[in-house]
Amino acid sequence: MSDEIGGHTIPSNASSLGGTSLASRPAIHLREEPAVYANINPSIDVRLLHTTYLLLTERSVSKVAVLLGLTQPSVSASLKKAREVFADPLLVRSGQKLVLTERGEEVMVSVGLILEGLKNTLNRTSQFDPGAVQSRMRVAAVNCFGAFLIPPLAASIRQKAPGISVDFFAPSEKMDLIDELGAGRVDLVIGNWPAPQQSLKSTTLLHCDIACVVQRSNPLARAGRLTLHTYLDADHVSPTPGSSAFYSPIDGRLSQLGMKRRIAMSVPEYALIPAILAETDLVFTTARPYAEYIIENAPANQLRLIEAPREFDQMNLYLLWHERAHASGANQWLRGVVRSVARRFDQTLHAMPAKAELLAAY
The missing domain is CATH 1.10.10.10 (Winged helix-like DNA-binding domain superfamily/Winged helix DNA-binding domain)
Known part of the structure; x- marks a missing residue:
């Protein structure tokens, strides 16, 4: 039996039935x-x-x-x-x-x-068997790590639980993910906010440095690392509008510092950003692995990586879920799959420092 009653997951963490006639008692x-x-x-x-x-x-x-x-x-x-x-x-x-x-x-x-x-x-007497379950789950991916995590997640889910359908999606600007999780319309969120929401259950999946990417002819391309002052003077491209600092690890961090960058252009998806960078003077700020990824996949010598201001520290990737789904067998299983995939990626990420140094100097 799935974790839903009448198509909706019901909040968890109930210790008893409050003595009602709902349960059969001696x-x-x-x-x-x-x-x-x-x-x-x-x-x-x-x-x-x-x-x-x-x-x-x-x-x-x-x-x-x-x-x-x-x-x-x-x-x-x-x-x-x-x-x-x-x-x-x-x-x-x-x-x-x-x-x-x-x-x-x-x-x-x-x-x-x-x-x-x-x-x-x-x-309670039945153990969750992912291979025997027929259900659908929704996972919001609010970050650039989808290119690295979703393909291996898809492979693992299809191998271990072919009956579980998973909808990965990027939430809209107006979507309240806390409400969506609380209502059971979203099961998990993979996010890279400056800090996880205290009202939600969470675990840190991985952490990495932040870097900037510019077109090779951009004067900033000659800088080894941007100062915060230079960074704020530049025009930026972002996958989230300036009004959505809540979802952005970059604008969220700047907000903590009492500052705001100038987003000259926002786009609906990450895939558009490399082509925009190649034709404009805009700066793109992202997790270092994704910065390296788009540079590697761009035409030779087209883009450059620059170190982000030191004030940004590192970017953390979080997995978040609601208390109501904490004891759900399906939710527990999917959380384990996400953590396993993220752990493997994190190990690969930190086992290759030479590659990052090479791209920074490239």
Whole structure:
């Protein structure tokens, strides 16, 4: 059985079912601890909690009706009953959309934990077998390391878990990845922010130096290393707009220093950057392995590598996930695959210092 209930993963880390009638318990516990169950509404069942959770996460009666294969009146009736049970509107209209009440936010978290606890209790005896699972997972890759990590990740996943489909994608500028992880619409994030988000689970995959790439005729190409002053005076090309410093390890670091660079051009994908550099005076700042990669794959003598300002320190690559998926067998397995692939790449990266020195002087 997959890690989803009705197509949605439910938040994890539930230690118990709170004494509700959702779990089968020995009769002696009911007699020994009557006070625990005394105030539980007997009309609450798993179907109502599941529907309520989806309504609070999706905030759309019509969408939940489609997800569950029910009619909208049926889902509306469940919402009405949930409002009675929890003595709160839970969802209220704000313009053209529905928003959660404060009580609704509390109920969403609590119900999610209950459902996850129930799911874990039911599945606890079975070990996760990636080769026997049929599911789909989504991984946001917010960095230049995709060229190095995604191909070996794809090979490992296809070899060990051919039934697991994985969508690797670059998130849009407006996407709130914390919300997406919390709602189960994204399973993992591979990001290289200046620091991981404290509200998420995370682990460091690797670290490396930061370098700049310019066209060979650019006057900056003669510099061994850029000073921060020279760097800020230059015009830059970036795969993230200047307004998206949250997703950028470069602009995020500058923001920490109270500074901002001039992004003259932003592009939707990394693949466009080498051609732009070859025809302009723009500066591209990235992880050193990717800087070396695009120089190696550009026409001979077309691009040059320059050391980035010392203030940037190193770039860290993080793997992030939500607490709700921490105990998920599928999520745990995929995290292990990502860590294994990143570890091999990191070992290769730090075993070849001579190559980096050669390219820096090239």
